[in-house]
Amino acid sequence: MKTGIRDITGFSLVIVMVFVAMLSSLAIVAVKMGALTAISMYNAGEGKQAYYIAEAGFQHALFRLNLNPGWTGELLDQQFEGGTYSINVSQADPIDDLTITAVGSYNGTEHSIIRVIPVPIKVFIIIPFAGTGVPGRTGDNGPAIDATLRKPRGLHKNAAGDVYIADTGNHYIRYVDAVNKKIYRFAGRPGQSGYSCCNPINSRFDRPEGIFIDQGGNVFIADRNNQLIREVIFGGNVVDVAGQLDNAGFSGDGNPATNAQLWNPREAIVDQNGNIYLADTNNCRIRKIDGATGIINTFAGGACGSANGPVANARFNRPRGLAFDAAGNIYVADTNNHRIRKIDMTTMTVSTIAGSIAGYSGDEGLAVNAKLDTPYGVAVNQFGTIYIADTNNNRIRKIDSTTGNITTHAGSNTAGNLGDNGPAIDAQLNKPNKVIAFDDVDGHIIIADTDNNRVREVTDVY
Structure with missing residues (x-):
């Protein structure tokens, strides 16, 4: 990119100075006004994306790009994290070079004018989705944001976008209609723990956690304290699909799943063939129920521990969360190992994709080198992006599908309930247990912000 010296005197000099000042102001307000505060806080507070500060004056102009300290080269249409920036230089002759470095030094003609035209940076804000934050069990048939919840732990959505919530502390399942944003009772009796079937509304659950909705609209529930996996058949009744009521333990491989023992199952997911994979948490195993025969077997894991390799030799420690990617691979929130593991369904091997020892570190680097603390949930969207409920860090972490790098997508370093309608990375969460990705x-994600007795949504603005 070239600029040159241009003689500017008298009236022309005044015009240039005014024009420069105008461009300085315009550069600051180039983004959509509705997101300006969020974007400013997002960039200044955490520095997670490239951003610009354009300063123009009579003696100098400056273009500064943070988080790209090693960048060199031409700035024309250069791709940076967060957007594409077109740099135009006006009032210039193609004589002298113009150099603008990432650390902010400027070398060029004294009357050169820099104009920055950014593609707006996408910023994610956090907004209320369900629950007021006050523990309770009120609000069914009304606006979800006015309802009260108690320790929600499970989330899933159906094909219509309705979000189902395991209102764990209230022992029942609720859902939020995608269109009218009202919350409704789906299954279970509010505040009444126990066991009963068969009509969904009259059934009872005991601290239900994981929820999964298959392609037929059937809802699978990990009924933790009843030691069962249960199914609400689409348009029908509640049936047991695995486990023995109130009989925790390990047994039953090679037999009908309804005769097997489970121990605090936390989640069950269903593939396109109707096979059910469940996190048999206290048995440290991932178990599979054959969709055709109903027979249960250990699919991965064994004695509690930590090991990668073939599924039969792999070891987990209190796995809680499960998710599929678009290829059908399974991701496991290996909670007490502080890791996210991947079960490759082609090679039938287990590998670690994120986490090491308990802690918080590693943002902007490879996820496998990062530290997590007791992750409860995991989700994968169609883009291959992985979201982690990093529970004891009070954050949602994000793994980029291309680079394998991890960042914080929501939550900060303080447990709390603040930050609604502001940048997601500046908000406070409190022991988030589950995340689902749109x-x-x-x-775009929704979070079970468990100890805040709320469900919250992270959505994009410009």
Whole structure:
């Protein structure tokens, strides 16, 4: 990119100075006003994306790009994290070179004018979705944001976008209608723990956690304290699909799943063939129920521990969360190992994709080198992006599908309940247990903010 010296005197000099000042102001307000505060806080507070500060004056102009300290080269249409920036230089002759470095030094003609035209940076804000934050069990048939919840732990969505919530502390399942945003009772009796079937509304659960909705609209529930996996058949009754009521333990491989023992199952997911994979948490195993025969077997894991390799030799420690990617591979929130593991369904091997020892570190680097603390949930969207409920760090972490790098997508270093309608990375969460990812926008998620007795949504603005 070239600029040159241009003689500017008298009236022309005044015009240039005014024009420069105008451009300085315009550069700051180039983004959509509705997101300006969020974007400013997002960039200044955490520095997670490239951003610009354009300063123009009579003696100098400056273009500064943070988080790209090693960048060199031409700035024209250069791709940076967060957007594409077109740099135009006006009032210039192709004589002298113009150099603008990442650390902010400027070398060029004294009357050169820099104009920055950014593609707006996408920023994610956090907004209320369900629950007021006050523990309770009120609000069914009304706006979800006015309802009260108690320790929600499970989330899933159906094909219509309705979000189902395991209102764990209230022992029942609720859902939020995608259109009217009202919350409704789906299954179970509010505040009444126990066991009963068969009509969904009259059934009872005991601290239900994981929820999964298959392609037929059937809802699978990990009924933790009843030691069961249960199914609400689409348009029908509640049936048991695995486990023995109130009989925790390990037994039953090679037999009908309804005769097997489970121990605090936390989640069950269903593939396109009707096979059910469940996190048999206290048995440290992932078990599989054959969709055709109903026979249960250990699919991965064994004695509690930590090991990668073939599924039969792999070891987990209190796995809680499960998720499929688009290829059908299974991701496991290996909670007490502080890791996210991947079961490759082609090679039938287990590998670690994120986490090491308990802690918090590693943002902007490879996820496998990062530290997590007791992750409860995991989700994958159609873009291959992985979201982690990093529970004891009070954050949602994000793994980029291309680079394998990890960042914080929501939550900060303090447990709390603040931050609604502001940048997601500045918000406070409190022991988030579950996250689900939408496929419309990479970054659109919903969080079970468990100890805040709320469900919250992270969505994009510009």
